[in-house]
Amino acid sequence: MRLRFTKMHGAGNDFVVIDATREPFSLTREQMRRLGDRRFGVGCDQILVIEPGSDAGADFRYRIFNNTGDEVEHCGNGARCFVRFVVDAALTDKREIRVDTMNRRLLLKLQDDGRVTVDMGAPVFEHAALPFDASGLKPRLVNGFELWPLDELQGAEVAVLSMGNPHAVQRVDDVETAPVLTQGPLIERHARFAKRVNAGFMQVLARDRIALRVYERDAGETLACGTGACAAVVAGIRAGWLDGAVEVQTRGGLLKIEWAGGQSPVLMTGPATKVFDGEIAL
Numbered sequence: 068m069r070l071r072f073t074k075m076h077g078a079g080n081d082f083v084v085i086d087a088t089r090e091p092f093s094l095t096r097e098q099m100r101r102l103g104d105r106r107f108g109v110g111c112d113q114i115l116v117i118e119p120g121s122d123a124g125a126d127f128r129y130r131i132f133n134n135t136g137d138e139v140e141h142c143g144n145g146a147r148c149f150v151r152f153v154v155d156a157a158l159t160d161k162r163e164i165r166v167d168t169m170n171r172r173l174l175l176k177l178q179d180d181g182r183v184t185v186d187m188g189a190p191v192f193e194h195a196a197l198p199f200d201a202s203g204l205k206p207r208l209v210n211g212f213e214l215w216p217l218d219e220l221q222g223a224e225v226a227v228l229s230m231g232n233p234h235a236v237q238r239v240d241d242v243e244t245a246p247v248l249t250q251g252p253l254i255e256r257h258a259r260f261a262k263r264v265n266a267g268f269m270q271v272l273a274r275d276r277i278a279l280r281v282y283e284r285d286a287g288e289t290l291a292c293g294t295g296a297c298a299a300v301v302a303g304i305r306a307g308w309l310d311g312a313v314e315v316q317t318r319g320g321l322l323k324i325e326w327a328g329g330q331s332p333v334l335m336t337g338p339a340t341k342v343f344d345g346e347i348a349l
């Protein structure tokens with residue numbers, strides 16, 4: 068089959084975007100793996116599929132597949148690229164768009180400067196939401212917030228929370244020397260995370276600035292992770308290390324994350340860039 072797609076990135080986290088608003092999405096897992104392969108296909112971290120909204124409350128539905136073909140719950144950088152795509156493709160004349168993901172309804176706003184602000188919804192700390200098996204573990208409380216020692220990870224302690232997708236975030240002294248590529252996969256596949264997990268490594272630079280690297284579930288280390296940035300800032304605020312508005316320095320660019328605590332939504336603002344349109348035989 069011939070597939071038309073648009074290649075995009077949000078702070079270097081890159082995507083193949085497919086418009087399935089006119090005909091249903093029908094790629095097989097194998098076709099998605101090939102599409103996502105950086106040598107045998109187009110190459111991307113995630114595949115984003117745009118579908119019509121399922122009810123009057125949502126303008127669109129947007130599905131996210133890691134480049135392994137696994138469908139996942141949320142993608143923050145992808146949400147910004149989704150807005151850029153539907154506006155540029157004239158699929159909507161709105162600039163404030165409601166979109167459904169697998170388990171959240173998001174409100175997205177295209178700013179006049181071209182950046183996109185996403186209401187990412189509230190963080191969820193219940194372990195069942197990740198899921199995370201904490202049995203037999205004793206957390207260390209920092210500012211009343213639980214940090215969990217992960218057994219054999221040389222004393223690494225992680226904050227665990229969901230932004231719709233699961234995250235395990237730890238504070239490190241220096242992201243450049245942090246064991247992202249060695250410890251990241253061990254956390255990603257740790258037995259205590261039955262659905263695996265995105266592993267974040269956060270360096271606190273100031274109360275309003277962090278550096279972040281994320282070893283993503285399935286995709287490995289990406290240049291930026293939007294939900295990972297949200298999870299890291301929420302954990303840093305709960306631990307008392309950060310204030311309510313934080314600039315997140317990722318290897319692919321800057322994201323701004325704001326959270327007022329409690330059940331309030333996490334707001335993420337950042338870039339969304341189209342690289343090229345293409346067509347591929349799959």
Ligand SMILES: N[C@H](CCC[C@H](N)C(=O)O)C(=O)O
Nearest residue numbers: 142143144232283284293294
């Ligand atoms: N790898 C993630 C999905 C993509 C998240 C990331 N690209 C973002 O911007 O939030 C997961 O399996 O939960």
